[in-house]
Amino acid sequence: MPVATPLDADQRAAAWRRIAQEDLDVLVVGGGVTGAGVALDAATRGLKVALVEQRDFASGTSSRSSKLFHGGVRYLEQLNFSLVREALQERELMLTRIAPHLVKPVSFLYPLSHPVWERPYVTAGLTLYDTMGGARSVPRTKQLTKGGVRRIAPGLKPSAHHGGLMYHDAQCDDARHTLTVVRTAAAYGATVLNSAKVTGLLHAGERVVGAKVLDVETGDEAEVRASVVINCTGVWTDDIQTMAGGRGRFHVRASKGVHLVVARDRINSETGLILRTESSVLFCIPWNTHWIIGTTDTDWNLSRAHPSATAADIDYLLDQINGVLLTPLTREDIQGVYAGLRPLLAGESEETSQLSREHAVARPQPGLISIAGGKYTTYRVMAADAVDAAREDLSAGVPDSVTEHIPLVGAEGYQALVNQLDTLSRRHDLPPWRITHLLDRYGSLAVDLFSLIDQDRSLATPLPGAEEYLTVEVVHAARNEATIHLHDLLTRRTRISIETTDRGVEAAQSAGRILARELGWDDDRTRSEIDHYLRRVQAEIDSQQMTEDERADAERTEATDIRTLAKG
Numbered sequence: 001m002p003v004a005t006p007l008d009a010d011q012r013a014a015a016w017r018r019i020a021q022e023d024l025d026v027l028v029v030g031g032g033v034t035g036a037g038v039a040l041d042a043a044t045r046g047l048k049v050a051l052v053e054q055r056d057f058a059s060g061t062s063s064r065s066s067k068l069f070h071g072g073v074r075y076l077e078q079l080n081f082s083l084v085r086e087a088l089q090e091r092e093l094m095l096t097r098i099a100p101h102l103v104k105p106v107s108f109l110y111p112l113s114h115p116v117w118e119r120p121y122v123t124a125g126l127t128l129y130d131t132m133g134g135a136r137s138v139p140r141t142k143q144l145t146k147g148g149v150r151r152i153a154p155g156l157k158p159s160a161h162h163g164g165l166m167y168h169d170a171q172c173d174d175a176r177h178t179l180t181v182v183r184t185a186a187a188y189g190a191t192v193l194n195s196a197k198v199t200g201l202l203h204a205g206e207r208v209v210g211a212k213v214l215d216v217e218t219g220d221e222a223e224v225r226a227s228v229v230i231n232c233t234g235v236w237t238d239d240i241q242t243m244a245g246g247r248g249r250f251h252v253r254a255s256k257g258v259h260l261v262v263a264r265d266r267i268n269s270e271t272g273l274i275l276r277t278e279s280s281v282l283f284c285i286p287w288n289t290h291w292i293i294g295t296t297d298t299d300w301n302l303s304r305a306h307p308s309a310t311a312a313d314i315d316y317l318l319d320q321i322n323g324v325l326l327t328p329l330t331r332e333d334i335q336g337v338y339a340g341l342r343p344l345l346a347g348e349s350e351e352t353s354q355l356s357r358e359h360a361v362a363r364p365q366p367g368l369i370s371i372a373g374g375k376y377t378t379y380r381v382m383a384a385d386a387v388d389a390a391r392e393d394l395s396a397g398v399p400d401s402v403t404e405h406i407p408l409v410g411a412e413g414y415q416a417l418v419n420q421l422d423t424l425s426r427r428h429d430l431p432p433w434r435i436t437h438l439l440d441r442y443g444s445l446a447v448d449l450f451s452l453i454d455q456d457r458s459l460a461t462p463l464p465g466a467e468e469y470l471t472v473e474v475v476h477a478a479r480n481e482a483t484i485h486l487h488d489l490l491t492r493r494t495r496i497s498i499e500t501t502d503r504g505v506e507a508a509q510s511a512g513r514i515l516a517r518e519l520g521w522d523d524d525r526t527r528s529e530i531d532h533y534l535r536r537v538q539a540e541i542d543s544q545q546m547t548e549d550e551r552a553d554a555e556r557t558e559a560t561d562i563r564t565l566a567k568g
Helices: 009-021 033-044 073-077 081-098 118-131 146-152 174-187 234-243 311-322 376-393 414-419 421-428 432-455 471-480 486-493 505-519 523-543 549-556 562-566
Strands: 024-029 049-052 104-111 142-144 164-171 191-193 196-204 207-215 221-231 252-263 272-276 281-287 290-294 334-345 359-365 368-373 466-470
Touching: 009 049, 009 191, 009 221, 024 033, 024 207, 033 049, 033 174, 033 376, 049 174, 049 196, 049 221, 073 081, 073 118, 081 164, 081 376, 104 146, 104 281, 118 164, 142 146, 146 164, 164 281, 174 191, 174 486, 196 221, 196 234, 221 234, 221 376, 234 252, 234 334, 234 368, 252 311, 272 311, 281 311, 290 311, 311 334, 334 368, 359 376, 368 376, 414 421, 414 432, 421 432, 432 466, 432 471, 466 471, 466 505, 471 486, 471 505, 486 505, 486 523, 505 523, 523 549, 523 562
Parallel strands: 024 049, 024 221, 049 191, 104 272, 221 368
Antiparallel strands: 104 164, 142 164, 196 207, 207 221, 252 290, 252 334, 272 281, 281 290, 359 368
16 A cells, blocks of 8 residues: 655656656546545556646535435335445445545434335335445445334434334545545655646647646646546536637536535434435434435526525424434524535426436547536545546556455544444554544554654544544545645634534634644734635624525635635
């Protein structure tokens, strides 16, 4: 396994020199999970590859999902068996080989609302779900009586169910997983850059031969030459296709999905919940010391960088979950709200919930590949398909994909460290739950954090305002994880922005000072970073008081993106 090299300022400077001076086989545009997966797939086939992202890795959809690796129970009802089978196979790969440190089993209760016909119907579906993915490392579906449901989920209204079924899927921190895919790609030789925006494509006649790339932090520009450009920009897919001068072979529509985050003690249940709604399903997902409740599914045509949750979105989710809870949730129970955009392939239906979750790959013109659609769970398959399609623009002899055999950095040795939990706890003078927290976020790379703590005991101090995290995690993020702004740290390297009652306001002060030390910020830069984060929080809170998308979007965009302020 190659070494996970630090993504720091020196690496970034070297990466800029490299993309400006060297010809690439593949330039990947878009640093979400699909783009990260493409960079890893191409690098492990022996190709010279660079990945550029205009904002931060996972700053779009890939940090705002439901955080599940799942087959998609609802797609069974749509008879989309191939999608479910493929996703379940990927779920198993992640749990057992590729990312066992990041992807974990999670149970869900499916309450039955009808006393007679529903149990055999749902049992048939979940039995199929249990078997169609092949090998499995999660428990099979379990039947529950009304009393059985009451024992594991006493917070549900007795009138809201006639017993139920419990099945298992898997979950992960999507932003941390995406970053780990990026770091794995870098470990295999890929050049990776955030704050690197494609401003135009280079042509030789009708062929795309590279791109113009802007360093959003400094204003520097580079012409990057590549045999093929792979467009992995999600809801920005059509923009890149237009930039190429063509119409593209498919189009992407954005569907907004809103999630609420509440404290774990607000819902009395030992398991997650999946509830049928009029148009889709609603998940209540265990998330460490919290629950994630989502999601909505509505068309979105406004700011794609910062989609806004409205008061109507929040009320809808509260109404849905409160329909089954003995003790209703209120707005005061909400600790975090986030909204993401699904890049759906445009279809005939006007309902976004009916648009395709399949992915599509196209070569709209020589030298350009576009990939869009799909699910987070199937990112690895999407990546392999994209690089396969790029073969037409590459020299002969490109090997087949090998990523199903490639563990992400931190996976190797993870289980051995889990088995040494008590020893690690004594050796580093940290409670077992702290050790588990670090292992489940960094895998075997946690030994680097343990080493930092052993050298400087102050790094074992809980971060003020976000005590579930340690100071060492901020230091590690600055030194190893391509952290450029405070916003990167609080929203993606950690999830402090949605896990604390003040949405990270207090933590911004302490984390800002640590980053200033590590990244060499002066007082003005430090104040600017903290002030920007506080404005962002307030703009989000204000937008969530609006009842309409247009008004919410106007409030949210009042807080300018830190990366538009950084240049110069």
